[in-house]
Amino acid sequence: MVQEGDRLASSLNGSLSPCAGKCSTVFGDQVCRGCRRFSTEVIEWNRYSDEQKMMIWQRLDQQLDRIVLPLVPYANHSQVDAFLASRQVRLLESSSQGRHIYEALRICKRTPELLLQSGLNVVADQLESVWQQVDTRLYTLAMANFEFTWLRAASFGM
Numbered sequence: 711m712v713q714e715g716d717r718l719a720s721s722l723n724g725s726l727s728p729c730a731g732k733c734s735t736v737f738g739d740q741v742c743r744g745c746r747r748f749s750t751e752v753i754e755w756n757r758y759s760d761e762q763k764m765m766i767w768q769r770l771d772q773q774l775d776r777i778v779l780p781l782v783p784y785a786n787h788s789q790v791d792a793f794l795a796s797r798q799v800r801l802l803e804s805s806s807q808g809r810h811i812y813e814a815l816r817i818c819k820r821t822p823e824l825l826l827q828s829g830l831n832v833v834a835d836q837l838e839s840v841w842q843q844v845d846t847r848l849y850t851l852a853m854a855n856f857e858f859t860w861l862r863a864a865s866f867g868m
Contacts, residue, residue: 726800727755728770730816746770746852748859767802773855774808777847781840782811782830789829790814796827815841 730744735752742752751758751766758766790810794801799813811830818825818832819841825834832840 726802728767741849741852741856743849746773746848748856764804767804769855771804771806771809773848773851774812775806776808777851778808778811778815778844781843781847782815782832784831785811785814786829786831791829793817793824793828797824812844815844 728745728747729752730742732744733752734743735741735749740749741747742749745752747755747766747770755763785807787807787810793814794810794817797817799817801809801813814828814830815832815837818828818830818837822834822837825832825837
């Protein structure tokens with residue numbers, strides 16, 4: 711269930727979107743390889759209510775927690791949060807720790823010299839490997855979630 715504070719955060723941050731700027735749904739993917747939303751969610755995002763958007767954010771954050779936290783187990787969460795604040799990364803107040811670590815990883819992937827300040831506690835020569843594992847596992851989980859959702863919907867006669 712969506713919490714009242716989350717609804718307010720969503721309303722206040724209406725321009726926030728999970729979009730990662732590398733949408734693959736335009737090429738026919740049912741799940742975007744960038745943000746891992748379903749193609750229908752990408753298309754309908756601006757029409758969704760704050761509650762619908764928050765439900766999608768929560769599903770994506772649960773996936774991030776499930777994949778990212780075990781792959782980056784020694785992250786210093788307060789240092790990661792300070793790092794994201796210093797980089798002016800906009801996140802919902804309700805964003806999970808997995809999302810925070812993922813956003814820090816994404817920044818360090820683009821700019822590896824920031825790794826030491828990030829709080830991720832990932833060895834520099836392992837950054838690419840960790841990123842690839844995160845990216846691959848997240849997409850696999852998102853696809854499984856999509857297939858389960860549509861199989862379930864089909865069983866209800868949709």
